[in-house]
Amino acid sequence: MSEPLLNIQHERLSFFTPAGEVKALNDVTIQMYQGDVLGIVGESGSGKSVTAYSIMGLIAHNGKIIGGTIDFNGHRINELTEKEMQKIRGNEVSIIFQDPMTSLNPVFTIGNQITEVIRLHTNKSKKEALERAEELLNLVGINEPKKRLKQYPHELSGGMRQRVMIAMALACEPKLLIADEPTTALDVTIQAQILELMMELRQKIDMSIIMITHDLGIVASMCDKIAVMYAGKIVEYGKTEDIFYNPKHEYTRGLLRSIPVLTEKEHRKLVPIEGTPVDLLNPPKGCPFAPRCNSCMKICLREMPEYTYITEDHYSACWLLQKEAYMKGGENS
Amino acid sequence: MSHEHEKKPFSLHLDVSDFLPADKEEKQSLVVMRESVSFWRDGVRRFRKNKIAMASLIVIILIFIFSFILPSFYPYGYEQQIRGSENLRPMQYSEAELARIEAGEKVFPHILGTDNLGRDMTARLMMGSRISLLVGLVASVLVLIIGSIYGAIAGYFGGKVDLIMMRIVDIIYTVPDILIIILLMVTLKYPLQDLASNVPGFGWISDIGIGLISIFIVFSLLYWVGMARIVRGQILALKEQEYVTAARALGASHRRIIGKHLLTNCMGPLIVTTTLQIPSAIFTESFLSFIGIGVQAPMPSLGSMASNAIGGISTYPYRLFEPAIMISLIILSFNLLGDGLRDAFDPKLKN
Amino acid sequence: MGRYIVKRVFLAVVTIWLVATITFFLMFMIPGGPFLAEKSPSPATLEALNRKYGLDQPVIVQYKNYMLNLLKGELGESIKQRGRTVGDIISRGFKVSARVGGISILVSVLIGVPLGCVAALNRGKWLDNLIMVVATFGIAVPSFVISTVLMLIFSIKLDLLPTYGLTSWQHYIMPVIALSFYPTAYISRLMRTSMLDVLGQDYMRTAKAKGLSQFKMLFKHALRNAILPVVTYLGPLIAYTLTGSFVVEKIFTIPGLGNEFISSITGRDYTMIMGTTIFLASLVIIMNLVVDIAYKIIDPRIKLK
Numbered sequence: 001m002s003e004p005l006l007n008i009q010h011e012r013l014s015f016f017t018p019a020g021e022v023k024a025l026n027d028v029t030i031q032m033y034q035g036d037v038l039g040i041v042g043e044s045g046s047g048k049s050v051t052a053y054s055i056m057g058l059i060a061h062n063g064k065i066i067g068g069t070i071d072f073n074g075h076r077i078n079e080l081t082e083k084e085m086q087k088i089r090g091n092e093v094s095i096i097f098q099d100p101m102t103s104l105n106p107v108f109t110i111g112n113q114i115t116e117v118i119r120l121h122t123n124k125s126k127k128e129a130l131e132r133a134e135e136l137l138n139l140v141g142i143n144e145p146k147k148r149l150k151q152y153p154h155e156l157s158g159g160m161r162q163r164v165m166i167a168m169a170l171a172c173e174p175k176l177l178i179a180d181e182p183t184t185a186l187d188v189t190i191q192a193q194i195l196e197l198m199m200e201l202r203q204k205i206d207m208s209i210i211m212i213t214h215d216l217g218i219v220a221s222m223c224d225k226i227a228v229m230y231a232g233k234i235v236e237y238g239k240t241e242d243i244f245y246n247p248k249h250e251y252t253r254g255l256l257r258s259i260p261v262l263t264e265k266e267h268r269k270l271v272p273i274e275g276t277p278v279d280l281l282n283p284p285k286g287c288p289f290a291p292r293c294n295s296c297m298k299i300c301l302r303e304m305p306e307y308t309y310i311t312e313d314h315y316s317a318c319w320l321l322q323k324e325a326y327m328k329g330g331e332n333s
Numbered sequence: 334m335s336h337e338h339e340k341k342p343f344s345l346h347l348d349v350s351d352f353l354p355a356d357k358e359e360k361q362s363l364v365v366m367r368e369s370v371s372f373w374r375d376g377v378r379r380f381r382k383n384k385i386a387m388a389s390l391i392v393i394i395l396i397f398i399f400s401f402i403l404p405s406f407y408p409y410g411y412e413q414q415i416r417g418s419e420n421l422r423p424m425q426y427s428e429a430e431l432a433r434i435e436a437g438e439k440v441f442p443h444i445l446g447t448d449n450l451g452r453d454m455t456a457r458l459m460m461g462s463r464i465s466l467l468v469g470l471v472a473s474v475l476v477l478i479i480g481s482i483y484g485a486i487a488g489y490f491g492g493k494v495d496l497i498m499m500r501i502v503d504i505i506y507t508v509p510d511i512l513i514i515i516l517l518m519v520t521l522k523y524p525l526q527d528l529a530s531n532v533p534g535f536g537w538i539s540d541i542g543i544g545l546i547s548i549f550i551v552f553s554l555l556y557w558v559g560m561a562r563i564v565r566g567q568i569l570a571l572k573e574q575e576y577v578t579a580a581r582a583l584g585a586s587h588r589r590i591i592g593k594h595l596l597t598n599c600m601g602p603l604i605v606t607t608t609l610q611i612p613s614a615i616f617t618e619s620f621l622s623f624i625g626i627g628v629q630a631p632m633p634s635l636g637s638m639a640s641n642a643i644g645g646i647s648t649y650p651y652r653l654f655e656p657a658i659m660i661s662l663i664i665l666s667f668n669l670l671g672d673g674l675r676d677a678f679d680p681k682l683k684n
Numbered sequence: 685m686g687r688y689i690v691k692r693v694f695l696a697v698v699t700i701w702l703v704a705t706i707t708f709f710l711m712f713m714i715p716g717g718p719f720l721a722e723k724s725p726s727p728a729t730l731e732a733l734n735r736k737y738g739l740d741q742p743v744i745v746q747y748k749n750y751m752l753n754l755l756k757g758e759l760g761e762s763i764k765q766r767g768r769t770v771g772d773i774i775s776r777g778f779k780v781s782a783r784v785g786g787i788s789i790l791v792s793v794l795i796g797v798p799l800g801c802v803a804a805l806n807r808g809k810w811l812d813n814l815i816m817v818v819a820t821f822g823i824a825v826p827s828f829v830i831s832t833v834l835m836l837i838f839s840i841k842l843d844l845l846p847t848y849g850l851t852s853w854q855h856y857i858m859p860v861i862a863l864s865f866y867p868t869a870y871i872s873r874l875m876r877t878s879m880l881d882v883l884g885q886d887y888m889r890t891a892k893a894k895g896l897s898q899f900k901m902l903f904k905h906a907l908r909n910a911i912l913p914v915v916t917y918l919g920p921l922i923a924y925t926l927t928g929s930f931v932v933e934k935i936f937t938i939p940g941l942g943n944e945f946i947s948s949i950t951g952r953d954y955t956m957i958m959g960t961t962i963f964l965a966s967l968v969i970i971m972n973l974v975v976d977i978a979y980k981i982i983d984p985r986i987k988l989k
Binding site: 359500503504508509510511512513515516517519521523524545613616619620621624636639640642643647650653654659660661662664668669675 | 706711824835868923961
């Protein structure tokens with residue numbers, strides 16, 4: 001296999017706040033190849049956005065990578081200077097944020113904001129950049145692009161603004177596009193349109209996508225692989241089919257139980273995951289999900305489980321899997 | 334258990350008992366819940382942690398003691414003109430006083446010196462600070478009462494009532510207040526004098542001082558508009574909240590809804606704005622007294638003391654510094670206190 | 685836009701009228717007329733003087749006459765400064781005040797904005813703390829204290845700067861410092877807060893994600909947004925400078941409009957009181973209007989109603 005496009009190895013990241021060290025990422029390992037679409041799923045505070053931001057060096061000033069490495073497209077991201085990072089951002093990797101209402105600068109026109117990124121990373125003249133911006137707006141399905149270029153963000157709807165954000169992100173044809181809950185802030189109908197657009201674009205432009213979401217429906221329809229995160233750790237990783245049809249971690253199972261399925265004939269009860277997420281200021285020493293887990297065992301409260309590989313690219317960190325292996329091992333010996 | 338201390342357990346080191354289900358208590362013991370605290374307790378805790386705000390609160394308390402309690406124990410009065418003790422430097426004694434000391438008498442020193450009429454500067458500074466604090470507090474309370482009632486009514490009823498009431502606020506807001514204040518300060522003096530000397534039952538006006546009363550009237554006429562706007566804004570936002578609808582559905586009266594539900598919920602911004610109103614009132618009073626239309630002599634005010642000091646500024650610069658430092662200290666501490674309160678009770682306003 | 689301006693101008697006219705009316709009736713509440721201070725005029729002269737200035741008529745009639753003249757743009761003649769029109773005195777005083785005030789406003793914006801930015805960018809570091817300590821003290825010191833302390837140090841003790849008048853550039857130094865001290869401190873605090881707010885906004889993260897340099901992020905994306913609160917402060921700043929000018933003009937004996945206003949009140953110079961009040965009020969109100977409209981042009985989000 002060729003070199004991975006993105007290779008995160010054992011990343012640890014903490015935010016140093018007045019209240020103490022918040023361990024946001026705890027040994028995160030992710031590999032992605034050119035063209036992959038990876039979904040990162042988890043609830044708020046699970047570290048899914050932090051993982052993505054750290055690839056772009058967008059972590060807040062009190063956050064520090066305290067362990068591990070990030071390699072992207074031949075750059076060792078965690079060792080680059082700010083200047084070197086600036087050449088990569090918006091060029092080789094770009095991002096779409098959650099809230100299109102606040103992600104565009106209110107006092108500049110759409111045209112100004114799109115051409116800015118084009119002129120920054122290419123040698124295009126102002127006129128060429130405007131032409132490219134118009135082309136991009138066409139690409140993301142905005143009508144009357146000429147007119148829109150002269151408008152201000154507040155004159156556009158939420159869906160339109162997200163399209164503008166996508167156009168801006170695609171301006172320099174990045175190798176990797178990070179979509180940080182791109183549809184959460186939008187109406188349901190607009191959500192579908194934006195997702196459709198992203199799938200379309202993925203086929204038109206050969207790029208990898210990291211889709212961060214808490215909506216399993218979105219990852220099911222878009223992603224090849226899924227990483228399920230909980231409390232700053234990837235608790236299960238696998239192909240989309242593996243995750244949906246053969247979930248191994250109790251948290252993944254819980255997530256799947258909590259989504260409604262319309263096609264099912266019999267009425268299935270939706271099961272919420274009880275309890276609240278862990279406090280990352282004082283993470284427990286055992287499995288972070290243990291207090292909310294229905295199959296919690298004594299060992300879970302005490303020690304963090306290692307990954308168990310179900311197949312080569314499906315693994316999960318759960319003591320239940322270790323127990324199975326142990327019991328089998330016990331029978332065998 | 335020995336393997337508990339090992340960092341990376343191998344499955345081989347495990348015990349079958351480890352795989353027994355954990356019970357509820359065991360699970361609960363792991364959940365570290367941060368203590369949930371009420372808005373007020375949380376605010377007070379944050380305020381106490383803020384060293385600058387606590388320090389300014391202590392300074393304010395000290396200034397209060399200095400200006401309200403100390404004068405009753407102080408041997409010199411603010412109006413008392415001591416013959417022969419004119420123009421003394423700080424800690425200097427007059428010849429007469431030196432003679433008394435020679436004679437074995439104890440003479441209290443003029444810590445900050447005396448003025449050209451032989452009045453003890455420390456006593457005057459105490460009285461001047463008292464006036465400043467009084468003006469700041471009373472004016473802010475008046476502004477708070479008038480502004481919040483007006484703003485609450487406008488915000489609560491909305492519609493035409495709101496429109497008309499806020500237009501009035503807009504107009505008063507755009508009036509350059511200082512011009513009207515100066516005019517009012519000059520004009521109000523006469524009817525108040527009349528009232529105090531001719532109408533029985535109004536003698537208290539001259540006790541408090543016509544200048545002071547005028548300042549209170551002027552402030553309550555002009556400065557409430559800012560407060561009214563803030564309260565109205567808060568009420569408009571809060572009115573949409575569910576609990577108000579719930580209270581209305583339960584049949585609560587207008588008065589109860591405004592008083593209990595709405596005002597208590599915009600307490601944070603109210604406290605902060607009121608605290609920050611105090612230094613601005615003190616500022617204006619000292620300015621008026623400085624240009625000679627504020628508090629009337631012989632009542633001292635920090636502004637008029639500074640103004641009086643200008644005549645002898647090259648010989649007696651400390652007469653300027655004493656009130657100047659005092660007024661800056663008062664304004665500074667109230668500003669810092671206000672900032673601290675805002676950080677503690679009104680997190681939304683924080684940067 | 686047009687409708688908004690018409691509405692605001694109408695409101696401004698109403699406010700000016702209101703100020704004029706209040707001033708007019710308040711003025712007549714002050715006992716004693718403009719001629720009492722003069723060496724006990726005989727009843728006959730007094731009556732003649734009163735008739736000359738129309739002061740013998742009922743107040744309501746005088747009010748009507750004054751307002752009619754005001755509509756024609758006539759402010760009348762000064763009662764105290766014989767032979768000079770109020771308009772003349774105002775325009776002479778205003779030229780002086782506007783120069784000192786204008787320079788002060790410019791100074792406070794040009795120093796306050798950069799200071800606030802520097803503080804915000806160095807948040808929590810010693811430079812930020814230093815600027816904020818100075819600024820916090822700055823907003824606690826009244827202008828009369830600054831003026832007198834400056835005068836004491838630079839004129840009396842060091843003999844470097846002239847104390848009164850306004851004839852050379854050296855004369856401007858102390859009044860300008862005294863007038864711009866508070867606003868500079870205030871603007872730097874305002875700018876710091878608003879800059880910190882803007883730096884935490886999502887669109888700044890977008891700008892960073894585009895690969896923009898620190899410099900470009902700050903000067904293009906942040907400054908334009910962060911300066912908006914400073915623009916809204918310009919209205920109050922003009923009013924503050926006016927207030928400050930009363931004190932500063934008194935201390936440094938500057939023949940400006942603030943001085944004229946105070947002396948007209950103490951001298952019961954009715955026409956001058958009216959003239960200066962209406963002029964200063966209109967000035968502040970109109971400047972506020974201009975600032976509001978400018979704000980709405982800078983910030984495209986605000987639709988003019």
